[in-house]
Amino acid sequence: MKQAWMAMALPMLLLAPGVAAQDAASEATRAAQAELAKRLPLDDPKDFENASRGKIAEITDGLITGKDGHIVWDRRAYAFLNADKAPDTVNPSLWRQARLNAIHGLFEVVPDKIWQVRGYDISVMTIIRGDTGWIVVDPLLSEESAAAGWKLFADSVEAKSGERPIRAVIFSHSHSDHFGGVGGIVTPEQVAKEHIRIIAPHGFSEEATAENVLAGGAMGRRALYMFGAILAPGPTGQVDTGLGPKLSSGTIGYMEPTETVPAKGATLTVDGLTMDFMDAGGTEAPAEMVFYIPAYKALHTTEVVTHNLHNILTLRGAQVRDALRWSKVIDAMLLKWGGQAEVAMGSHHWPTWGAGEVKTLLTHQRDAYRYVHDRTLFLANRGATLHELADQTAEAPVQARDFSTRDYYGTLNHDMKATYQRYFGWWDGNPANFNPLPPEQSAPRYVALAGGADKLRAAGKAAIAAGEYRWAAELLNKLVFAEPDDEDARAALASAYDQLGYQAESGAWRNYYLAAAASLRGTEVAAATSNGQSRSFISAIPTSVFFDALATRFDAARGSALNGVFQFVLPDSDEAVAVVVEGGVEFPRYGVTDAAPTATITVDRKTLDDVMLGQAQFSALMQSGAIRIDGDRAAFLSWFALHPRADPRFNIVVP
Template identity: 50%
Template sequence: MEQPKDATEATKRALAEFAKTLPPDNGADFELVKRGFIATIPDAKVLNEAGHAVWDMGTFAFAGEGCDCPDTVNPSLWRQAKLNSIHGLFEVTKGIYQVRNFDLSNITFIEGDTGYLVIDPLISAEPAAAALALMRKHRGDKPVVGVIYTHSHVDHYGGIKGVLSDEDIEKGLRIIAPEGFLEEAVSENVLAGNAMGRRATYMYGALLPRNAKGHVDAGLGKTVSMGQVSLVPPTESISVTGTKIVVDGIEIVFQVTPDTEAPAEMNFYFPQFKALCMAENCSCHLHNIYTPRGAQVRDAKSWSWYIDEAIDLFAKETDVLFASHHWPRWGSDAAVAFLKKQRDLYKYIHDQTLRMANHGLTPLEIAEALALPPTLAAEWYTRGYYGTLNHNAKAVYQRYLGWFDGNPANLHKHPPVEAAKRYVDLAGGAAALLERGRSAFAKG
């Protein structure tokens, strides 16, 4: 592979100008991400049975806390990378614990009467097992009494065999998921799995070197683990908002949120802990309405509506809000402020995209014109570390109007090779095209 190059002068200028648009950083997120820290393992390094690393945060040490932003990296992404570099076991509140940055997602442990209820056992078995071992080392060697899958994406169920034994599975230990979980997990990850896998390789930068000229961060988390992935079907499904169950003395109140961040997803509230889990419906960034790895376009209107419903159902009684990615928010006021702006973020993108579409703008025109209002742009947790305003606007357009932009010339376009031949001819031949291309690159 060709080695990455230094930043061009045009890149340096562009990043310097972009830095001027960022909100002030008072360090509050760095305090939140460290709050409740208990312990970790060196570099969060996890090996498989063959001795190969399936997860190693040491490979991202170049982007750790205290490292200055290089001129090859967007300064906003660099800040997110530093936040995502802080790993280990954390106390969310007494009785609720998370292991963060042992994989792309978080694994959460709730202490019951006799054991641990596990929420979202990561992508791979090996990191999930390492997280459980860390929990047991510091909170007691107790059994797993149940598992909750928040939704149908692999980073929330694939590591199940790291926390449950075959015996646990055979005896039907409780695995709770939203209605439609199994169908959606299979549909999204199997039917189009080959294509998604290839595209995910590009999306997550899996082939790039881990350095300041390559793979820096995935925004949603560091990257994806490379261990054993399994799918164990749930033993019970939640289909109705307001459903209450008890697992090992832990009371849970569910909110079903279909067609939001995933086709099958749910939030839930723990009354005895006054803790709200928002699954992946709220994270410390702007999420994907359409994921570049490929999936059905998500319903931004529905997504916003269910966040609003969560505010009505749970926010007044919430002392701490946590999620399947990133770090918690403590205090009812902070939780409500966060939820409201996440709600408004997706509704704004939805409404403004449709407004401009109804005025006759094409997807490309809408994507270039759309900008967040100051009240939303002022927050770090509304920035596009995973989704972007540009491609999310196109996603909303696609959901309502499909891929066709209304221009007849784009209804039946030439495939890439044929189009390329015509562009070369139009430019006056290959030599002329290369010369103009190099000139354009030099200008940035």
């Protein structure tokens, strides 16, 4: 998943003079692609029929722009996906998935009852007919994409059947690509005036805005690689994420739910329509739910069941998910609704029709996550370590016969490592690996041990020539970390990453490898437009989380001698936070008023939102009086100066 800080680059690759272009697919890569194509039924038309079924209309060129004219979504650069046969530089199975995800438009799922807007964001928006109006599920990541999708629906469906109001909005779970576009279809004023219900799973408010605030900087940097935001679209660049085409680059908003579904689940009547909700928290998201509509025999699987194996731990970083819980939730869906549901639709990808087909989908998805969990512990309990167990495990039997379980987003390899981490942590139990030297310290010693840079570089190139790209990457990474200015070593390592990316079935793996190669060559695409957080999103971040995030920026080395209590008073939100600083630690106490603070800072929460939005500077606000400081002003200023901003473009593939 996918959060508010994620950015998507525009399709233009800038090559500096003298910089080497990407490699073509090697003979070893072409052979690997051919072998996979031979053993998979890539010509099976069923998914393409389902992905196109019920199509009513589409947005011309798949082009969506914001009010200021900036491009939010543009599929024109992906016309290369029109080719049936995969180029040698793209895994043929991933190519198939990318072409399926590229099918965009408005689709009728249940005749005159349920529609989906697909292909205009990484996620899918579902629109359900109630007795008097519409129920909207998961209004995408960006307000601009959601607004364009709603207009497509209104122009195509309401124009024929009559205009009806939105009666409810359902947020299936706490990731922003499923609620961030809500402001594009309804306003807070509408919600209040028209009593529009906003329904979410329990725990939604706590998780939706806070999940990535604390670690958002590092997650955001890694997300640029994972989602291919620094790659140009093309057969040697970004083709898909596996979960969906890419991330839109519009405005992310937020609205507080008017009601939540409890942990035990609930049956609600929403605009006259009975909806049976089941809790799915702790699977793909901390707060998540699935639901069934008996009248339409329709099951919404949200992001618990999609047409790929999902991530137990994303490449961008997140808390490790629970594969066992995931499999049990799917089995509960199978037991409760299997055989009844005649269509299953998710928050990504295309629906599955037919009671038998729905049961098969649920069964295979359940088995895939159970295989991840049980195979990991089977091997771990026999002594296999994190890298060993993943490397020696063949794909699950179900993956060979069902494309919906394949490694398009998450991978069996990474999911098993994540499950190992969930139970045992990052360490493999070998004391040699308990406290290893950092790469910058160990790399020069490896180079010396190899007999110097020339010999290690030659060994890396020999591994590339032999098609041993993982070994080549391991060798050449040592050299790059020892001698980061060695352009020949960087180019060779980039070549290894090219081939690993070309062969990857996972869109996320492909993007990460190829983005790493682009970083080494200096050919990254600048993220010309990124997701902007709206005031509604920023304002929804709990004040306690804001100050916890501020504490992560405290420079303990420089501030080890500083002691004091800085009392924050927020009059407009009637909140107080006492920040205790001593011994190189900053500890915010939310809701606490200290009797004798070092300094008292009076500032409206709205003013803090202005600072987070970049619409105001703290220093200027102090001068203007918008922030009042009583007590030891100098001590406060000294403390405040100990919170430097981190450089969001820190290095990943070089020291």
